[in-house]
Amino acid sequence: MELKQAAKDFVNGFDDRKGMFPYEAFNIDNVYEVLSKSEPFTMEDFNSSLKKTKISELDYQIYLEDVKRLHQHRVKNRWDYLQFYDEQDTYIMIKPLMTLINLQFKYKIDMFSFMSMEACSNAIKYVKAYEDIDVNGVYPKFEDNSQKFYLTENYWQSKVKGYLSQDKHQKRDSTNNVQDSDYNYFKQLFKGSNCSICGCKFTFDNKPTLDKIDNSKGHSKDNVQPCCSCTRVSLDNLYPQSTLTKSYQSYLNSSQMTPKLN
Ligand SMILES: [Zn+2]
Structure with a gap:
C-alpha cells in the first residue's frame, strides 16, 4: 500500500498532502550541485521515467507555493525543500498511525x-x-x-435400578452398588452440594445424577460424585464444530474425549 493511500484510508477527511519530489532530477554525481541551487525545480525535473508520469500543472503550482512559503521562512536552497518534503512524508503518517493505535487499543491489543x-x-x-x-x-x-431439587424416594429407586442395569450391561462390578437404603444419605448429599463438574445448582430442570469417578468400576458409594446433565452435553454444544479445524474435531471426537454417558 502506498503512503498516500494509507493516509487516505486511515484518516477521516484526508487533509494532509503528501509532498512531491523530483527523484530523477539528479544523480549520485551531481546531487550536491543540483540540490545546492536555490531556484525551484522545473516541471521537467519532476518527470518520472520509472513511473512514466509527469507532474500536473496543478501539482506544480502547489510545489511552487510550498517553495515560496519556505523562502519566507529563511529557506535557501533545494536541500531545505528536501528536508521539508521528508518531514511532510513523516507527518502524514502520524494520523493513520494514531488511528491504528486507537483501533487496537479499543480491543486491548x-x-x-x-x-x-x-x-x-x-x-x-x-x-x-x-x-x-x-x-x-x-x-x-x-x-x-x-x-431447587430435592430427592424423592421414587426418583432414587429408579436411579438405583438404572445404575444397576447400566453396570450389568457394561459388565462392571456392581456388588457394592448404591441401594434403595442409601436414600437418606444421597438426599442430604444432593441437598448440600452442587455439580462436581460444572458447579451448577441442582434444580428440577437440572436434576442430579451420579457420575462415576473411575469409569471402569460400578456405581458404588465411594466411586460416585453428584453431577448434573453437563456430563451429557454433547461436545457439539461445547465446541461448535464450525469453529474447529478438522484435525481438532477428530481429536475431540476420539474415544479419549467422548463424554461419559451415565
Ligand atoms: Zn454440571
Whole structure:
C-alpha cells in the first residue's frame, strides 16, 4: 500500500498532502550541485521515467507555493525543500498511525507483541470471538429458575435400578452398588452440594445424577460424585464444530474425549 493511500484510508477527511519530489532530477554525481541551487525545480525535473508520469500543472503550482512559503521562512536552497518534503512524508503518517493505535487499543491489543498489521487484525478476530466469555463463568450457560431439587424416594429407586442395569450391561462390578437404603444419605448429599463438574445448582430442570469417578468400576458409594446433565452435553454444544479445524474435531471426537454417558 502506498503512503498516500494509507493516509487516505486511515484518516477521516484526508487533509494532509503528501509532498512531491523530483527523484530523477539528479544523480549520485551531481546531487550536491543540483540540490545546492536555490531556484525551484522545473516541471521537467519532476518527470518520472520509472513511473512514466509527469507532474500536473496543478501539482506544480502547489510545489511552487510550498517553495515560496519556505523562502519566507529563511529557506535557501533545494536541500531545505528536501528536508521539508521528508518531514511532510513523516507527518502524514502520524494520523493513520494514531488511528491504528486507537483501533487496537479499543480491543486491548498490545501492538508490540505482533509483527504485522495482519497479526494485529487476527488478534482482533480472537477478541471478537471471545468477547462474551466470562473466564469465571459456568458453561454451557442456561437460565434455570426452576425449583431447587430435592430427592424423592421414587426418583432414587429408579436411579438405583438404572445404575444397576447400566453396570450389568457394561459388565462392571456392581456388588457394592448404591441401594434403595442409601436414600437418606444421597438426599442430604444432593441437598448440600452442587455439580462436581460444572458447579451448577441442582434444580428440577437440572436434576442430579451420579457420575462415576473411575469409569471402569460400578456405581458404588465411594466411586460416585453428584453431577448434573453437563456430563451429557454433547461436545457439539461445547465446541461448535464450525469453529474447529478438522484435525481438532477428530481429536475431540476420539474415544479419549467422548463424554461419559451415565
Ligand atoms: Zn454440571
